[in-house]
Every structure is written in C-alpha cells, then in structure tokens.
C-alpha cells in the first residue's frame with residue numbers, strides 16, 4: 206500500500222498543510238507512537254486491536270468453520286462493528302463460487318422478510334455476532350431467523366455459530382443450547398475487530414484467504430514507527446487530522462473499485478465513532494469512483510473547501526476490453542479497457558481536484574486481494590488510533606450511542622415517554 210500526500214500540502218491545496226507544519230507535526234507523531242506502542246505492549250483496551258495480526262484466534266475460527274462445513278448461504282446477524290468488517294471482507298474478497306453472505310444489520314421488517322424468503326434455509330448457516338451480547342437489533346433478528354429456520358424444519362442449533370463475549374444474553378443463549386461459539390477478543394472495540402474472530406469467521410465460511418489477510422495486516426504493523434514520513438498509516442492519520450484543524454471537516458472515502466464500496470462504510474464507522482467526541486471529529490462520507498463523479502464531484506470541486514477526498518486506486522485488476530465501435534467521437538475508447546477507463550477517470554478526477562485546490566490523498570493498492578485488503582484495513586485502524594492521539598480524544602469508546610438505546614428499550618417496555626420538545630408538524 207502506498208500513500209501519496211502531495212495534493213494535501215499547502216503548495217497545492219487550500220486548506221493544505223505547509224511542509225514545515227508537517228515536520229513539526231511529526232514530533233507529535235513520535236510521541237503518539239510511543240504512547241500507542243506502550244498501549245499495545247500492555248494489551249490496553251483499544252490499543253490491543255493492533256496486536257491482532259499476531260493474536261487473532263485463527264484456530265477457533267477454523268474449528269467453528271469446519272463444524273459448519275459447506276453451505277450455500279451465510280446469514281450474518283450483527284450490527285456496526287459486528288457486521289461491517291465481515292461485509293467488507295465478503296465484498297472485497299469472496300470468490301465467485303463462495304457461499305452468499307446475507308447481512309442482517311437492521312430491523313426493517315420488509316428487508317428482513319425479503320432476505321429470509323430468498324434463502325433456502327436448509328443450506329444456510331447463521332453467524333450471530335455481538336460483543337456485548339445485548340444489542341437489541343441483533344437479538345431480535347436472531348430470534349426471527351431462529352423461528353424461520355424452525356418453521357422450515359431446519360435444526361437451527363445445528364446451523365448456528367455464535368460470536369460473543371463471556372457474558373450477555375447471547376452467551377446465555379449459546380450456553381443454554383450448547384451452540385458452537387467463538388469468543389470476541391478482550392480489549393478490541395467492535396469497529397477495530399475485523400481482523401479478529403468477529404470478521405475472520407464469516408470470512409472463513411466464505412472461503413476468504415484469512416492467512417493472507419493477516420499477513421497483509423502484519424506487513425502494515427511492521428511499518429508503524431516514530432515518523433509519519435516512514436509510515437503510510439500514520440501519515441494518513443496525521444494528514445487527515447491536520448487538514449481537519451485547517452477546515453477540511455469531512456473526509457470523503459472514494460475507492461475506485463466496486464469491491465471496496467463496503468470498505469468505505471466500514472471506514473465511516475471507524476472514523477465517526479472513534480473521533481467524534483468532545484465536539485471534535487472529521488465527518489466520513491462514503492463515495493464510489495467513478496460512479497459518484499456523476500453525482501457528488503460537482504460539490505467536491507466547486508463547493509465549500511471543507512472536504513478532504515481520499516482516493517483508493519488499484520494497480521492490478523482483472524480487466525474487460527471495450528469492443529471497438531465505429532462511432533464518431535468514440536475513437537478514444539478504441540483499444541481501451543474498462544479498467545483503463547476507470548484508472549483514467551481516477552487520475553483525471555484527482556488532477557481536477559488538485560487544480561481546484563481541493564485537498565486529496567491517494568491510497569494505492571497492488572490489487573484487491575487478501576494481503577492488500579489486510580494491509581489497508583490495519584493501516585486505517587492505525588491511522589485512526591494515531592489521529593485519536595492527536596485530537597486528544599478517547600478513541601475506543603462510544604458513550605454517545607447509549608442514550609438512544611436506553612430510550613428505545615424504555616419505549617418498548619412502556620416505562621419511558623419521550624419529551625416531544627417543540628414539535629412543529631408540517632402537513
């Protein structure tokens with residue numbers, strides 16, 4: 206994975222980071238790296254996530270995957286960090302003959318019903334994932350899936366594997382029915398758990414090369430050091446932070462590969478839930494290249510200069526030649542390929558933003574393969590941890606999400622009413 210930061214410097218962009226400011230920031234990166242390494246060495250909550258390339262429980266994943274065996278469908282019941290990592294791995298790395306992954310990460314009744322109606326439950330496995338083991342949406346969806354399997358005459362206890370912690374409703378359910386389970390690692394928040402049992406088990410059920418994934422993550426781990434000029438991950442975190450404090454309060458994640466579309470969603474949770482604290486934080490925006498050139502680019506290029514745009518390019522990809530068409534004005538397509546067109550679109554869009562002074566960063570992958578995706582995911586996690594140190598926020602918790610959860614439970618229990626506030630209905 207390479208990172209080009211040239212278009213984020215003040216010589217090109219506004220807001221942009223002056224070179225000397227970047228060198229001064231590097232002193233803070235060195236101190237932050239020291240703090241991070243101490244946290245990693247002591248297995249501190251959150252920092253322990255950066256140990257996963259070495260500590261991920263691959264044996265437990267293998268045992269659980271072998272127990273489930275070959276299936277045509279994998280139903281992943283989980284939400285947030287318990288779903289987005291696996292969905293990212295499936296989107297990027299599941300092969301054409303892999304089982305189909307169905308992610309139930311919302312409680313929209315029509316969508317849940319539609320998904321279950323489409324699946325032959327007799328050839329499906331269920332992985333229900335919740336760190337806390339108490340998340341309402343996940344438990345509700347699992348109870349619905351369980352009953353749908355029972356109604357279909359399928360023994361759900363034989364088809365379900367649980368990923369959860371040592372306590373909680375889900376752990377109780379697993380114990381009560383002696384369901385196979387894998388444990389979530391201690392000290393790893395959900396949004397940092399893709400390289401643990403949480404992401405690796407569904408990935409293994411889809412035949413993803415999980416060893417390659419961890420090898421790529423390990424390579425990124427090796428590159429963490431006291432200077433951003435030697436570590437693409439830290440350079441990314443430092444630049445994103447430095448641009449935010451200069452006005453780029455949004456970070457548009459725009460991969461030029463369909464297989465990385467869900468990665469942009471995973472990144473959005475990582476960045477938002479980790480850095481959105483104490484009135485601080487950069488708003489992640491999901492986009493996809495080249496598609497969103499035709500929907501969002503007008504704003505990115507000619508709107509307020511309040512965004513950093515992060516491109517993700519890919520060197521090697523399977524390609525499709527564009528058939529020659531004897532049509533006036535289409536000569537530029539003859540002999541080209543779809544991949545060539547996509548790469549030209551990325552290069553041109555990157556140059557168009559630079560020409561307009563819009564800060565952008567370019568992450569370049571060798572390919573959308575296990576090693577490169579492992580390196581990308583680990584690098585973004587390390588970038589986020591580094592940025593959290595620079596913002597001075599508590600990177601690893603998400604207390605602001607609890608108020609709404611409690612309120613929803615109270616409404617369902619009937620022992621809570623919500624202050625209507627000054628509602629003003631317009632009909």
Ligand SMILES: O=P(O)(O)OC[C@H]1O[C@H](O)[C@H](O)[C@@H](O)[C@@H]1O
Nearest residue numbers: 284285286287335336337340395
């Ligand atoms: O894994 P769980 O405990 O079910 O939590 C699932 C998700 O919901 C929580 O509300 C948090 O916002 C996320 O950080 C978390 O990943």
